[in-house]
Amino acid sequence: MFKKGKVVIITGASKGIGKAISYKLAARKMNLILAARDISSLNSIKEDITNKFDCKVHIIPTDLTIEDEIKNLVEKTINKYNCIDVLINNAGVGRFARIDEFTIEDYNFIFDVNMKGLFLLTKYVVPHLIKQNSGHIINISSIAGKNGFKSGTLYSASKHAVQGFTWSLREDLKEYKIKVTTICPGSVLTEFGSKKPTHVEWSMEPEDIAHACDYLVTESPNVNTAEMIIKPRYNPRTINWENR
Numbered sequence: 634m635f636k637k638g639k640v641v642i643i644t645g646a647s648k649g650i651g652k653a654i655s656y657k658l659a660a661r662k663m664n665l666i667l668a669a670r671d672i673s674s675l676n677s678i679k680e681d682i683t684n685k686f687d688c689k690v691h692i693i694p695t696d697l698t699i700e701d702e703i704k705n706l707v708e709k710t711i712n713k714y715n716c717i718d719v720l721i722n723n724a725g726v727g728r729f730a731r732i733d734e735f736t737i738e739d740y741n742f743i744f745d746v747n748m749k750g751l752f753l754l755t756k757y758v759v760p761h762l763i764k765q766n767s768g769h770i771i772n773i774s775s776i777a778g779k780n781g782f783k784s785g786t787l788y789s790a791s792k793h794a795v796q797g798f799t800w801s802l803r804e805d806l807k808e809y810k811i812k813v814t815t816i817c818p819g820s821v822l823t824e825f826g827s828k829k830p831t832h833v834e835w836s837m838e839p840e841d842i843a844h845a846c847d848y849l850v851t852e853s854p855n856v857n858t859a860e861m862i863i864k865p866r867y868n869p870r871t872i873n874w875e876n877r
């Protein structure tokens with residue numbers, strides 16, 4: 634069933650949900666490849682994790698808007714382990730405004746990370762998974778990939794794109810025994826959207842999403858959970874996204 638020492642690439646590992654996933658999988662003694670741009674955060678996470686857990690951590694600074702850096706992330710992982718068991722496409726960005734206030738720069742900012750970066754990293758990882766005839770790709774989408782909301786046109790569109798991408802990817806990779814899952818969280822207390830988190834009773838913690846990833850990477854080899862919709866237990870009040 635559960636094999637020790639899986640090789641896991643986690644994007645957006647420098648903070649928020651990606652950081653929480655890193656700690657959760659460290660407790661499983663997995664070999665972590667942590668990717669993001671903030672090298673000092675990645676270094677301190679690596680130091681803390683290796684002090685607390687019996688696992689290997691490698692950081693590979695990566696800007697997901699740069700194709701060569703994405704290729705480098707995959708090449709370095711393969712050179713080190715000759716294997717990738719799990720790819721967690723977690724990195725994401727958001728900006729929120731009414732449609733006429735958005736610019737093409739906002740559009741590119743959101744889609745370059747949320748969709749193009751995810752597409753390219755998946756594209757370069759998949760040949761290795763096909764060769765192995767195994768692997769699991771987990772895409773962190775959003776409840777915004779299923780619904781629309783005020784001020785969310787571009788972000789919601791990018792996450793709807795991730796949803797369509799992921800469901801089609803699943804069909805492409807079924808015959809190679811590669812698992813594909815999309816996770817759609819509701820509101821999570823992180824610095825997402827460049828605001829410091831404030832405690833609100835209807836938000837979830839990053840650890841709640843990490844817990845879901847922990848289930849996915851240890852689920853029975855006979856199953857592949859296709860989608861997880863994770864909502865807070867309590868009903869959200871109206872969110873003013875423009876002030877986030």
Ligand SMILES: NC(=O)c1ccc[n+]([C@@H]2O[C@H](COP(=O)([O-])OP(=O)(O)OC[C@H]3O[C@@H](n4cnc5c(N)ncnc54)[C@H](OP(=O)(O)O)[C@@H]3O)[C@@H](O)[C@H]2O)c1
Nearest residue numbers: 645647649650669670671696697724725775820821823825
């Ligand atoms: N928070 C929520 O309410 C919520 C709800 C549903 C879904 N989500 C999704 O969950 C994922 C994680 O969000 P979060 O809340 O943890 O946000 P966060 O705290 O802002 O973290 C975002 C992560 O993405 C990385 N990132 C951003 N731009 C990047 C780039 N160009 N290249 C590489 N990495 C980049 C950041 O690392 P660096 O800055 O170091 O590069 C950071 O580690 C996102 O996909 C988001 O859409 C969040």
